[in-house]
Amino acid sequence: MSSLDRSAARAIDALRRGWPVAVSAADGRLVLLAIEGADDARLARFDPAGACAVLLSAGRAATLHLTNQRDAADGEAAGAVRIARVPWLDLAAAVALADPALDLANPLSGPWLTEPLEAPLAAAAALRLARLAGLLPAFFLATGDTAAEVEVQAAAITAHDAPARLAIASRARLPIAAADACEIVAFRNPDDAAEHVALLIGAPNGQPPLVRLHSECLTGDALGSLKCDCGPQLDAALAAIAASGWGVLLYLRQEGRGIGLVNKLRAYALQDQGFDTVDANVRLGFAIDERDFGVAAAMLRLIGQDRVRLLTNNPAKVAGLEAAGVAVETRVAHAMTSNPHNHHYLETKRDRTGHML
Numbered sequence: 001m002s003s004l005d006r007s008a009a010r011a012i013d014a015l016r017r018g019w020p021v022a023v024s025a026a027d028g029r030l031v032l033l034a035i036e037g038a039d040d041a042r043l044a045r046f047d048p049a050g051a052c053a054v055l056l057s058a059g060r061a062a063t064l065h066l067t068n069q070r071d072a073a074d075g076e077a078a079g080a081v082r083i084a085r086v087p088w089l090d091l092a093a094a095v096a097l098a099d100p101a102l103d104l105a106n107p108l109s110g111p112w113l114t115e116p117l118e119a120p121l122a123a124a125a126a127l128r129l130a131r132l133a134g135l136l137p138a139f140f141l142a143t144g145d146t147a148a149e150v151e152v153q154a155a156a157i158t159a160h161d162a163p164a165r166l167a168i169a170s171r172a173r174l175p176i177a178a179a180d181a182c183e184i185v186a187f188r189n190p191d192d193a194a195e196h197v198a199l200l201i202g203a204p205n206g207q208p209p210l211v212r213l214h215s216e217c218l219t220g221d222a223l224g225s226l227k228c229d230c231g232p233q234l235d236a237a238l239a240a241i242a243a244s245g246w247g248v249l250l251y252l253r254q255e256g257r258g259i260g261l262v263n264k265l266r267a268y269a270l271q272d273q274g275f276d277t278v279d280a281n282v283r284l285g286f287a288i289d290e291r292d293f294g295v296a297a298a299m300l301r302l303i304g305q306d307r308v309r310l311l312t313n314n315p316a317k318v319a320g321l322e323a324a325g326v327a328v329e330t331r332v333a334h335a336m337t338s339n340p341h342n343h344h345y346l347e348t349k350r351d352r353t354g355h356m357l
């Protein structure tokens with residue numbers, strides 16, 4: 001894949017604007033319109049004959065009891081399921097199919113029928129593209145050789161997700177409440193709009209720095225949300241690093257464990273209905289955790305650190321750094337006291353995602 005390939009960025013933009021995108025892989029080409037970006041006029045242009053199908057994630061299809069239909073087996077392996085067009089599948093019905101947070105308001109949709117998916121690899125790439133765009137993984141799926149605004153190859157979507165071209169973009173002194181001696185370093189990857197930052201606190205002292213990988217949480221970091229432990233963890237990490245004399249906080253733009261703010265709020269709506277944080281992600285059509293900590297390793301290497309002491313309860317962070325060539329010399333526990341609103345969330349992390357709490 002050429003490093004100048006901009007098709008994934010164009011495809012993400014097009015999906016969010018409600019423009020058709022064609023995704024190609026070794027097994028074929030699919031022309032798609034994100035259900036979330038569609039309106040009646042766009043859908044009518046995309047599908048004048050009213051014949052298009054719908055592509056959903058296997059996680060969403062399971063909630064709808066659609067994964068046990070035999071024809072869907074191939075697609076399911078790729079995480080995608082194709083729903084046949086039926087006369088009652090209009091835009092409103094498709095939105096209800098796409099978004100599990102609306103299920104209570106739409107209890108009587110269907111019946112739906114699955115049908116064979118001709119290009120499961122292309123379909124899987126399309127679901128990844130939706131996540132990168134922060135959209136629900138649900139599409140209208142055109143028939144035949146329909147034209148598309150943007151053509152993208154599955155390999156370009158994969159390349160877009162990798163931090164290969166990450167570089168330091170800017171750095172400056174930034175005194176913070178926790179430490180006067182602090183420098184902020186901003187990183188950019190030309191393939192991706194996310195601007196990650198590192199705070200370098202104190203002065204290198206020959207020891208591996210005390211490091212915290214903090215994934216963005218707008219609600220917890222900035223708004224004081226009590227649903228999670230992110231705000232207190234951020235404050236405590238900055239204080240611990242300052243007290244240690246030398247360390248780094250990486251602020252990773254991985255809102256909602258990588259599914260984006262809007263999708264995280266959909267997960268919160270599902271939690272309001274009684275599903276836990278793990279089941280909410282799966283019902284939306286995402287993995288339990290969509291983050292890739294390779295970007296954190298790339299940032300650490302760019303600031304000259306390949307051995308760290310890591311503040312975390314999450315074994316996936318340790319494994320992710322180690323797999324990307326950063327040695328984690330020790331793990332330092334980073335548990336906060338719970339409150340009545342995040343108690344169940346923390347129990348779920350301990351019981352279902354392997355957090356050492």
Ligand SMILES: Nc1nc2c(ncn2[C@@H]2O[C@H](COP(=O)(O)OP(=O)(O)OP(=O)(O)O)[C@@H](O)[C@H]2O)c(=O)[nH]1
Pocket residue numbers: 213214215216217218228229230233254255256257258259263264267268277281311312313314317334349355
């Ligand atoms: N999808 C989703 N993301 C959430 C939810 N609650 C918090 N987050 C996000 O989860 C990320 C924080 O990850 P956590 O799993 O809480 O903690 P961790 O950082 O993996 O592990 P520690 O290092 O031990 O704290 C942030 O990006 C939050 O926005 C939720 O219910 N659903």
Ligand SMILES: [Zn+2]
Pocket residue numbers: 217219220221228229230231
């Ligand atoms: Zn949070």
